[in-house]
Every structure is written in C-alpha cells, then in structure tokens.
Amino acid sequence: MKMILFILLLAVSPVWAADAVAPKIDIGRGGECVKDPQWMRKNHMHLLKHQRDETLRKGARDDKVSLKGCIECHASTSDDSVTARADSFCVACHHYEAVKIDCFECHSGKRKSAWLQQRNAK
C-alpha cells in the first residue's frame, strides 16, 4: 500500500511542482504553427539557428520558422514585444532557465507591423 502511495505521489508531484514555480508567460496571440509547444520548448533554438544561416547566407526566407515570424504571433498583445517585460514571451522562460539570449542585442523584439506603424507615425 505504501509503495503504491509513493508511486502515486511521484507521478503526481512534478505536475503541481511545475505549476507552482513555472514562469507566467504572456504568449501573445499564441497558436501552434510549427510544432506542438513541448517540442518547441526543447527545439526552438535549433530551428532558429538553422534558419538564420539559411536566410542570411543563402537568402532562403521561410516566414514560418523565422525569428520575425515567431515574434509576429508571440509578441504581447499589449506592448507588441517579446522582450519588454519580465513576463514577455522570450524573457520569462529564459530568465527562469537562466539562459542568456543574445538575439535581441541586434534583432528587434517588436512585432514588425507595430514597429512600422510607429516609424511611419514619426
């Protein structure tokens, strides 16, 4: 009986533990256009790194897996950014995992449509 209880506890505990400390993320518009969220959590960096070389060096632009494409859907609906706040899409998770992202030293974290609107208003 004790054994069963222990196994049950083991099976259940990661779920609530993850829920309690997991980062609260503003996923923007969200949606699932490339692969399911769990796959993306594990592999998005490989897609981005592959695509950046394809795009820059070969000129193969695939909107679906481009950084701009990601930002278009995942930028916050309130401030059009994936980096502006502590719970923004990229920042929240990377802060939680303590992985530094260099992308936005050069790349804009803003949704392109919003950025263009702002520039043209100037």
Place this chain on the structure above:
Amino acid sequence: MSDLDMKRRNFLKTSVGAAAVAIAPGMMLFQVANGSSEGVSAKVRWGMLIDTNQCKTGCNDCVTACNKENGLSGETKATDAQWIRKIEIKDISSGREVSLPMMCQHCEHPPCVDVCPTNASMKRADGIVLVDKHRCIGCRYCIMACPYKARSFVHEPLHDQNPDVPRGKGTVESCTLCVHRVDQGLQPACAEACPNKAILFGDLNDPQSEIAKKVRTVASVQVRADLRLNPGVRYQGL
C-alpha cells in the same frame, strides 16, 4: 574471382546507382528553383548604375532614405555608421565638379571576404556582399581591406532596430543593397528616394533588364577598376 566477390561488386554497383537516383531529383530542384524558400539564384547579379550627371551637388536624399530604412543615426562623427555617403570631386585642370554617392560596391571578388578570419564577410549567390553578424567578431580587417571605405563598425549599443535590419554593437556593417527589400521584389531605399532617378537598380545578368541595356549602350566605369574586383555598382559620367 570468387562468387562472393562478384556478388559484392554487383551490390556496390546497384547501391551507387540507387543513391544517384535518390540524390538527383534534389539537385535538380535546387538548380531550377529560385523561389524565396529555396534561396537566391546565382543566375542573378544585382547591381546599380549611377548617373552622376543626374546626381545633384548638395542633394542628400539617398543618404537620408538609407538612414531611415536601416535605422542609422545620420551623424557623421568618426564612430557613427555610414552606409552611403555623398562625395564631391573636382578635376583640377578642367574645374569640372561631380557629385556622387559612394557605398559598398558589391564586388564580384570582394577583398573584405578574402580577409575575414571567421567567414562572416560573405557574398551571396546573387552578388550581394553582406556581413554575417552571427559570426562577426568585430576585428575590422574588412574595414581596412575595402578600397571604397564602405564599411563601418558599431561602437555603441543600439535599441529599437528595424525588424528587417538587425544591427548591433561590436560588429561591422555596410550597405546591404537593401537585401530585405530586394528579396521582397522592391528597389533599394536610395534608388527609390533619388528625385532624379540617378540610381538605376537591377539584374546585370538579365540581358532584357533596364540596367543591362543601359550598361550595354552608355559609357560607364567602375571605381578603381584597376583593382579588378568587378564591382556591381557602376558610374556613368565620371
């Protein structure tokens, strides 16, 4: 020769054949396609023909357009990035003055690519010379190597870049021929902004294109042609 050997030889023969069949369609696809998801084609050579007779002294519209498009500050201090600049030259003996824009000449044999220790400086298949900032370590050899002084180094952290034009501190940059616009089928910002249409942009390899026809019919020169770098940017009336 033993029976075993023969079988082995036959197996190798057939497997090589099968591999060739499997690879060939992919190769064909790669060569035929020039759509955006397949990458750019080496059949295209983007270039510019700049008519200095139409380029007005004091006019800075191409520079302003470039700055706006690519998010440059527009300042001209030693540490500010300049991708295109206006140059006034004067022939001392005749007194003839010419005004022209100078930027990356998108050479066929770019010295900046030759000297780059990390392969960051690169030429795309369609002739556009770019800096892969993912690889650039900011050594600035390319700045030294460029005979046109076309490249700049980013000294300060930048914010609020154009989503189409990533730029960042510690990397070298130069005119990209507005690659993000060209890939969408648009003209570079400077060519579009010129009030006198002095900058003609197009595919030098396509005999039917406006630029190829003009290059064939009017006298034009490449700056520092003696270096035999074959720049994609040509000047008329120089």
